[in-house]
Amino acid sequence: MRKPLIVGNWKMHGTQAEVSQLLGGLAVKAVADSKVEVVVCPPYLYVAAAAAQLDDSAISIGAQNLCANEEVQGAYTGEISAKMLVDAGCHYVIVGHSERREYYREDNALVAEKFLMAQRAGLCPILCVGESLQQRDSGEALSFVAEQLAAVIDQLGISVFADAVVAYEPIWAIGTGRTATPEQAQEVHEFIRDTFAERDKGVAAGLRILYGGSVKADNAKLLFAKPDIDGALVGGASLSPDGFSAIWQAVE
Numbered sequence: 001m002r003k004p005l006i007v008g009n010w011k012m013h014g015t016q017a018e019v020s021q022l023l024g025g026l027a028v029k030a031v032a033d034s035k036v037e038v039v040v041c042p043p044y045l046y047v048a049a050a051a052a053q054l055d056d057s058a059i060s061i062g063a064q065n066l067c068a069n070e071e072v073q074g075a076y077t078g079e080i081s082a083k084m085l086v087d088a089g090c091h092y093v094i095v096g097h098s099e100r101r102e103y104y105r106e107d108n109a110l111v112a113e114k115f116l117m118a119q120r121a122g123l124c125p126i127l128c129v130g131e132s133l134q135q136r137d138s139g140e141a142l143s144f145v146a147e148q149l150a151a152v153i154d155q156l157g158i159s160v161f162a163d164a165v166v167a168y169e170p171i172w173a174i175g176t177g178r179t180a181t182p183e184q185a186q187e188v189h190e191f192i193r194d195t196f197a198e199r200d201k202g203v204a205a206g207l208r209i210l211y212g213g214s215v216k217a218d219n220a221k222l223l224f225a226k227p228d229i230d231g232a233l234v235g236g237a238s239l240s241p242d243g244f245s246a247i248w249q250a251v252e
């Protein structure tokens, strides 16, 4: 059985004081032996503080990005390596978020390199895929997602997905308040699982596929009722302990 996974992506939000308050609120809400796995991904600067503050809670830590060039260390000014993230207490890392693809020109090849570096260091990559509104309207959503998945599968093989997570995040639903309907999301999630199943049924059956894009407590239940939606990647609503915990409680 796939254990549901709820990941909070804080993006570039928070001060030290706000982060400490948010973590304090989350630590109180976290339930040991929960049926749901919960992860938060703070900005790099706050990763170590989050790991320390959530140390004996049931919540684990992820990062939002990593260096593609080198998994350990090297002359890459301004970068953070996968090993540094592990050292700071991370277990997960988001790769290929649409904001990084769009604003930082990360292409499929770079995303595949980041995925590889993450796994080499022992991190579980959360690979983000998803189409723009224009692609959806012109009927290209599935073929675009297939292309993004193929870029990693062709480069690294199917077996790397035994220790990875995929997040389907339609760009038009991110931060817009416009969630994909449960049916729209399920259609793509099923397509993603089938894409993996064509190559390896075991990997496909075990793969956790998260939905992301304006997930909130009030739409979470219907999304999670769909057979191929195994959790959520949550942006805005993960910035409040009440809002975020209501989402994982919806899965429970």
Ligand code: PGA
Pocket (backbone or CB within 6 Å): 009, 169, 173, 174, 175, 176, 177, 212, 213, 214, 215, 233, 234, 235, 236, 237
């Ligand atoms: P949102 O962001 O929940 O604010 O739409 C989701 C994401 O970008 O991961």
